Amino acid sequence: MGGPEQLLxxxxxxxxxxxxxxxFSQRQLERAVLGGGVVRPRxxxxxxASLDEAHRVALECRGVLFARSAALAHGLGVLERPRAVDVAVRRGTKIRAHPQANIVTRLLPEEDLVRVGVVTATSPVRTVLDCAAQLEFAEGLAVADSALRCGLVTGSQLTSAAEAWIGRNKRALRRVLAHMDGRAANPFESGLRAACLEAGVALEPQLRISTRGGTFVVDLGSALYRVTAEADSFEWHGGREAxxxxxxxxxxxxxxQWTVLRFSxxxxxxxxxxxxxxxxxxxxxxxxxxSRGRNAKTVHSAA
Known part of the structure; x- marks a missing residue:
C-alpha cells in the first residue's frame, strides 16, 4: 500500500x-507531516501538501468552493481569476477569517452541491447563477457562456433554476441569462461582448463572413452594419504565421467594406x-x- 502519501x-x-x-500509527502520520509531503488543513x-490551493483553503475553512473558485473547479473559464479563494459556508456556521479566502455565508441545499476531487463545490448550475448574481456583468457572462460552451449546463436548466432563485440581485441574474451564448470562444470574447451590450450594442459571436478573398469567422460582428469587433490577445496573435x-x-x-475594430x-x-x-x-x-445613401438614391430616382 505504501506510505500515507500514497494512500492519500x-x-x-x-x-x-x-x-x-x-x-498508519500516529507516529507514522506525524513523520509524514514533518517530511513535508502531508499536511493537516484542519x-x-x-x-x-501538493493539493490544489483552492481545495486546501476550502478544507481549512470547512466550506465549499463558491462563485469563480467553483467555476474553475468545474473547468469553466473566468474573465479574471479571484485573488482569494471563494468559499461558502452554511448560514449559522461560525466563521474564522482566513488570509487566502473570501468567505461568505449562504443557504447551501444538498442538491446544489457536488463533489469535485477532494472537496465540495456548488453545482455547475448553482455556480453560474451565483456568478451572474454576484459578479460584474462581464464576469458573470463569461462564466455562463463557458458553461454553455462546455455543455455542463443548458439554457433551460439555468432558466428553470433562476425562476426558483431566492437570493439577491435577481435582475442582474436575469440580465446574464438573457445574453449568455455558448458560441463565445473564450472569456476574453465574452468580456468584449459584455462591453458592447453595456453600450446598447448586440453583436453576434463567431460571425461567418464570406468575401471575395475567402470566408472568415470573426469574434463578434453585425451583418446589418458591416462592423466586426475582434478580441486580439498577444498569445493568440503573437506569432509570425498568426x-x-x-x-x-x-x-x-x-x-x-467591413469596419474592423480590434481590442486588446x-x-x-x-x-x-x-x-x-x-x-x-x-x-x-x-x-x-x-441613411444618407438611401436618401441619395431616393432623390436621384425622383429626379
Whole structure:
C-alpha cells in the first residue's frame, strides 16, 4: 500500500484522520507531516501538501468552493481569476477569517452541491447563477457562456433554476441569462461582448463572413452594419504565421467594406466603457452613412 502519501493520493488527496489511522500509527502520520509531503488543513483531516490551493483553503475553512473558485473547479473559464479563494459556508456556521479566502455565508441545499476531487463545490448550475448574481456583468457572462460552451449546463436548466432563485440581485441574474451564448470562444470574447451590450450594442459571436478573398469567422460582428469587433490577445496573435493570417483576414474584410475594430485584453479588462462607446459610435456612424445613401438614391430616382 505504501506510505500515507500514497494512500492519500489513492483517496483523491485528502482523508479523515480516523480513516488514516486504520492503516498508519500516529507516529507514522506525524513523520509524514514533518517530511513535508502531508499536511493537516484542519483538525481531523490529512491531505497531500501538493493539493490544489483552492481545495486546501476550502478544507481549512470547512466550506465549499463558491462563485469563480467553483467555476474553475468545474473547468469553466473566468474573465479574471479571484485573488482569494471563494468559499461558502452554511448560514449559522461560525466563521474564522482566513488570509487566502473570501468567505461568505449562504443557504447551501444538498442538491446544489457536488463533489469535485477532494472537496465540495456548488453545482455547475448553482455556480453560474451565483456568478451572474454576484459578479460584474462581464464576469458573470463569461462564466455562463463557458458553461454553455462546455455543455455542463443548458439554457433551460439555468432558466428553470433562476425562476426558483431566492437570493439577491435577481435582475442582474436575469440580465446574464438573457445574453449568455455558448458560441463565445473564450472569456476574453465574452468580456468584449459584455462591453458592447453595456453600450446598447448586440453583436453576434463567431460571425461567418464570406468575401471575395475567402470566408472568415470573426469574434463578434453585425451583418446589418458591416462592423466586426475582434478580441486580439498577444498569445493568440503573437506569432509570425498568426500575424500574416490575421493581416490577410482584416484586409479582406476591409476590402469588402467591413469596419474592423480590434481590442486588446487591457482594453476589455480595464476600459470596457471606452470599448463599448467606440463600438456604439461606429455603429451610429454606419447608420448615418446608410441613411444618407438611401436618401441619395431616393432623390436621384425622383429626379
Amino acid at each position: 493520493a489513492s483517496l483523491g488527496g485528502s482523508a479523515a484522520a480516523s480513516d488514516m489511522r486504520r492503516y 483538525n481531523g483531516v490529512y491531505a497531500l 500575424l500574416h493570417r490575421d493581416c490577410t483576414r482584416y484586409n479582406e474584410l476591409v476590402r469588402d 485584453w487591457e482594453h476589455v479588462m480595464f476600459d470596457r466603457a471606452w470599448v463599448g462607446q467606440v463600438v456604439a459610435d461606429v455603429i451610429r456612424g454606419s447608420k448615418r452613412h446608410n
